[in-house]
Structures are given as structure tokens and as C-alpha cells.
Amino acid sequence: MIRAALLALTLLAAPAAGQELIRDFGAPTATETLRLRSTTDIAVLGPVIERFLETRPGLHVAYEQWGSNALYRLQAADCTAARVGADLVISSAVHQMVDLVNEGCARPHRSAATATLPDALVWRDELWGVTREPAVMVYNRDLVPPAQVPRSRFDLLDLLRPTESPFRTRVATYDIERSGLGFLFAFADSLEATTFGGLMESFGRSGAVATCCSAEIIDGVAEGRYLVAYNVLGSYALVRARRDPRLGVVAPQDYTLVLARAAMIPREAGQPRAAAQFLDFLLSAEGRAALERAGLLVRLDGEDGTALEISGTAETLQRPIALTPALLIALDTHKRALFRARWRDAFPETGGTAP
Template sequence: MNVQGLWRRCATMIALFLWALPVAGQEATQRFVAADAAPQTSLLVRSTTDISIFAPALEAFVTQFPTVQIQYEQWGSNALYSDSLSACEGQSLPADIVISSGVHQMVDLVNRACASEYRSDLTAQLPAARIWRDELWGITREAAVIIYNTDLISAEDAPRTRFDLLDLMRRPSDDLIGKIATYDVEASGLGFLFAFMDSQEAATFGGLLEGFARVDAVATCCSAEIIEGVESGQYKIAYNVLGSYVESVQHKNLGVIHPEDYTMFLSRGLMIPKGASQRETAGVFLDFLLSPQGRAVLSKSTLIHDNNSDETSTTLSAERYIPIGPTLLVAMDKQRRGRFIAKWRDTFGMDAQE
């Protein structure tokens, strides 16, 4: 073999090695293909949704469309936003579909012209709060809940409202010191969105921050970590946890509360990037998720809470739906975000992230 041929072989081996390495920010990956199928199309899906929860929908899709295989990548919301923005600017290869619970980040991507348009009979049936510019669609309906360890918090003390939680944190006892958890708004795009929406909606938000500081509440990154912490007794209560992740498996000692003053509902946003190589198949996938069959699978996987609820409810209702649209761009304003995070760091005694 001559030098040029050897160089080409080495370059190919290096490329294959680098392809096999996990991408920074990517948490897990899995391939979905129907049994005995010979797929002709590969659909690359990048999403913040845990593989274990989204797998039934992915399996149902490839079973119905066996000529398509799905390469699914699970990401953290902040990393997925950065990756999608990089792809939009031509600095990396885009996915065919991006799905994120950090809906404000998705709205920003659409606003930056990073998405492709798509229309169908099924997308046209979506309520206004779950579609924007035919470029971003809400595919789930998930609640932000309070969870508590039933072995450590009595049913009488379980906070049914934010006012109840405030009362608990204001007690002179040290029982809750270091025992209340919520998302770290810098590490979690979802956590930032929930906290920011709270600050816009709740007269109790300032009191909650004061209470969190009083009991040395813990801000941490991820739904799974928070749920496991409450279940193990590391924490007694967790605030603003994504209910779909709690309800996806049975827990012997977890109580789940939909706050009675108001419960926030989130719809994960799905976008077809402008550089997607499989736009047509991406549209087929979106329509499947919006179809009765797809919604039934998502409901069974706890990603759609109460399939028949009214998503156009007013702010006077106990349900507050986070709408997909330009109003969420306020949460992406750099100065406003900086002030909000500074207040959060002060509350939780956190140093600025590098």
C-alpha cells in the first residue's frame, strides 16, 4: 500500500472512531427499527425526552413505517439548544427533528429562522397555544407538580398550594433544612422556564425565593435526580417537578400534588430544522405523534396528562398552560435572564457557572 492509500485508510479509521464517540451534551442514544425490517430511510431525532419514556412512541412509529429507522439521541435542554443553534448557523450537521421541553429555547430557534415549515390536516387541528408559524408544534401535555416523600411528610402537612409550601418553610423547626429541592435554572432549560413562568404568574414567587433561602433548599439539574432524591429521603419535598417523569413508574413512597392555586402545563416543542435531510419523513413522524394512535401511545407513556382537558383555559383557571409563541421570547432576553439568574444564585447561595 502506498503512502497516499495508507493515509486514506488512517483518515477513515479516525473518522469512524470519532463518529462512535458520544457528542458533548448528548446523554444517551438508541436505534429503533422494526423487527425483520430493511429500513431505507434513517431519521435522526434529538430530544430532551428520556429514552425510556419516549421509546413506546418510537417503537410504534417504526412498526407502522418499517422502511424508516430512528436514530434517537437524548440531550439536556441547554446543550440541545446550543447544538441546534450551531447547526442552524452551518457549524454542524442538523438533526431531522428536534424536540425539547425548553420551549422558550425552541421559540427562539424558530425566531432565528432555524426551522422548516410544515402543514397537514393534523397540525391544522392543534389549538393556537400549541402551534406557532407552522414551524413549532406542541406534542405533549405535562404538569409541573409538587412531590413529597410520604414516609417523611404526613398527608396533613403535604402542601396543596404554594401558600401551604410557604407556611411549611416558615415554621421555626429545622426539619426542612436542606430537604427541599427544585431545578437549577442554569443547568436546566426546563427548570428556568418553570421558574420564570412562576415569576410572571405567581404573587407568591418572592415568598418562595425567601422560603427556599430560609431552608437552604437545593437546586439540582435533572428530573430523575430530584425524583430519586425524594424517593430515597435525601429530600422530603420537591417543587416544580415534571409530573410525567414521576408518573411513568410506580413509586411506593411518593405523593404527587397538582397545586390547587394553579398548575402549570407544558407542551414539548417539536421543530423540523431548516437543514434537515429528511423533511418529508419528519413530517410523517410529526403527524403520527398528533394522530389518535400517537396520542394514545403518548398518553399511556404519561406524556399527555388528561387527553381531553381544555388547553385554551384562561389565567383565572387552576390550570396555566404555557403557550408556544413569541411571548416566550421574553424568557430569552439576555439582560432579563441575567437578572433572574443572579437572584436565583443569591437565593440558593450558588456561585456563577463558568
């Protein structure tokens, strides 16, 4: 069953403690309700839900927006108690979703739509990757000269190296204690990059800031509180950059992590049929078009009209995060403790209650 440490955290927290927003979609006369829990901003996924419901007047969607760690704890608690809760869960913290599936918290679904996914984006017919979102660097166009725009992690290291660097205290990233996605990106970096140790040392020495959420970090760059943000979810950054000329968005040329948000139908789902229909819609041509309009399907070839700044080719850039049991390493108690200790050395002012 779910890990003892996770259960202890769950029992100490009220189930709704991390719930952020709620919104209803669909006609008031609808007779069937799909309860969707997700880490995706309602403003981003809302138009996709509305498109799905256009041909389903009898269906109502109750959307709950959660932080990734709180959502993980809640789904674990529902699973352990065999309690009906969400009908569909979509999270950016895909390592947590793999763990829930591994613990027997999901039900399978197979269809022509799920069969179109590559092996890396489907696991046990119980978890499916439904988006394509790069981890990017965001910078303030007004305050960072073109010659100083970091195009790679090596460039970022060079910017932070001088003792009197103007980038001191003005680089931001996710706080891995508060953000499951931030933990995932940082852990993936530690496995992928020869620069990771150097970045941690430079972040600590230069007073880099670890903070909560995509919107908060992007706002900070736009307002000039931060000059550069590292490992930010590119889908949100690009949506903002379309309407805010102060923001530049770079796919790191040494490599770019690519996330597919993971969808799961909980084992105790009350409306598994409606959940499967929405999942199949997300994987259909119509659904993919809606996701692309929402900025949740980002191309790395520079040909989709986004503001993403790319150096190199899509093939050399991309490091997709596959939905496999290998992600469970990120949740191993010992490895997690060692990784967080290393993180706190770089960001001593942070601290939180991530599972």
C-alpha cells in the same frame, strides 16, 4: 442571526458535549434514517417511536437524548453553519425552541394533523406542542404526614417558615443554571405568582437544594433525602409514582403550569418528509394514545387513573405555557441576568453554563 453570546458559548463547546444517550430503533434492513434529537428520556419516548415504526419497516430512527441547554446550543450551531444534523427536534425547554424558530432555524409543515392543534400550541407552522405535562410538587408519603402535604405554594411557604422546620434543607427544585426546563418553570412562576418572591426568600433561608434533573430529584424524594420537590415535570413523576408507593404527586391548587414539549423540523433537515410523518403520528389519535401510555399526556381532571392529587377543577388549575414570541422575554440578556442574580441569592451554591 443567533445571538452573539450564544454563538460564543457554542464555539467554546464541542457539539456532543451535552449528549447523554443514543439508541437506534427499527429494522436493520431499513433504507431511510430519521435522526431525532430530544430532551425526552429514551425509556419514555422509546415505546412511542416503536409504535410509529410498526407500519414503516423501511424507516430507522436514530435517537439522541440531550440536555436542553446543550441541545439548544447544538441546534443553533447547526442553523448558523447551515449544517445537516437532526431531522426532528423535540424539547421541553420551549422558550429555546421559540427562539430557534424566530431565528429562522425551522422549516414549515402543514397537515390535517397540525390543523387540530389550538393556536397556543402552534407557531408559524414551524413549532408544535405535542405533549401535556404539568409542573407538580412531589413528596415522600412515608415521611410527610398527610396534614403537612403541600397543596399549594402558600402551603409550601408555611412549611418552610418555622426556624426549626423539618423541611429545612430537604426541599429540592431544578437548578435553572443547568436545566432549560427549570429556568422556564421558574421564569413562568415569576410572571404568574404573587408567591414567587416569598418562595425565593424561603428557599434561600431554609437551605433548599437546586439540582440537575427530574430523575435525580425524584430519586431524592423517594429515598428520603428530600421531603418535597417543587416544580418537577409531572409526566416523569407520575410514571415513577405508579410503581413506587413512597411517592405522592400534587398539582398545586393555586395554579399548575402545563407544558407542551415543542417539536421543530430544522431548516437543514435531511429527511423532512420522515420528520413530518412522525410529527403527524404524534398528533394522530394513535399517536396520542401512545403518548398517553408513555405518561406524556397528563389529564388534570383526575379521570385518567393517574396518581395525580388534584384540588379544584382543571379549568382553575391550568396555566398552559403557550408557544408564542412572549417566551423570548425569558431569553432577553438583561432580564435573564437579573433573574439569575435573584436566583443565586436564594441558591448561592449553584452555578453553571446555561445559555
